[in-house]
Amino acid sequence: MGNLSRIGVSIDSELLHRFDSFIADQGYENRSEAFRDLIRDRLVGSVVIAPTALVVGTVTLIYNHHTRLLPEKLTDLQHESHAIVISTLHAHLDHENCLEVVLLRGKSKDVQKLADRLISTKGVQHGRLVMSSPETVSHHPHPHR
């Protein structure tokens, strides 16, 4: 390990409690190691695909639509990047919560950037990008006819 840096993180108590239960189940002895592994996983996942590779991606978002201006912000972000947004699926889960799945297609770096902006928008409770590059994930090349 290189030089150690200490960071302070503000986290919702309920979320931290769930995180502690999760890492206990996984066998971690302390939070620091679990945080380091999560960060490494996230970094690895984002560099596997070359920045200019053409990819398709789905961004799954869960949010409370009563959060002030949140639905408008998410829609604005998608309009700003309309060239890479194929479609959006919206489901009203209950009185407050919405599930939105945004389909993206474009350069990996652009898809990643928009996904990061959507997921990091204040009020989004959970967000996840799943990205695939048809060129790099094809284990069984199909004959081109």
Ligand code: NI
């Ligand atoms: Ni809704």
